Amino acid sequence: MSILNFILNITLNLIKRFFVRMFKSLISMYGPSVITVIYAIAQIKLFPNLPLWFIPLFFLLVVYIFPFYVKW
Numbered sequence: 815m816s817i818l819n820f821i822l823n824i825t826l827n828l829i830k831r832f833f834v835r836m837f838k839s840l841i842s843m844y845g846p847s848v849i850t851v852i853y854a855i856a857q858i859k860l861f862p863n864l865p866l867w868f869i870p871l872f873f874l875l876v877v878y879i880f881p882f883y884v885k886w
Contacts, residue, residue, distance in 0.1 A: 845884065846876045 850873045857864055 842884065846873070846880045849876050849880070 850869065853872050854869045857868065
């Protein structure tokens, strides 16, 4: 019984590590883009007369700042 629990524990641990690694990878790749899209939608909804050049400026800031705060 203990050998079966040991094998099950190892298998679940490997599956968990795989999904955590995939989640971190997806956040690292798509995080800045998702943050920029949310910012753009919020800017257009809340301040429709604001110039649109703030969105690419925000994207550049996020691309350079995001890796400093998201360390895996």
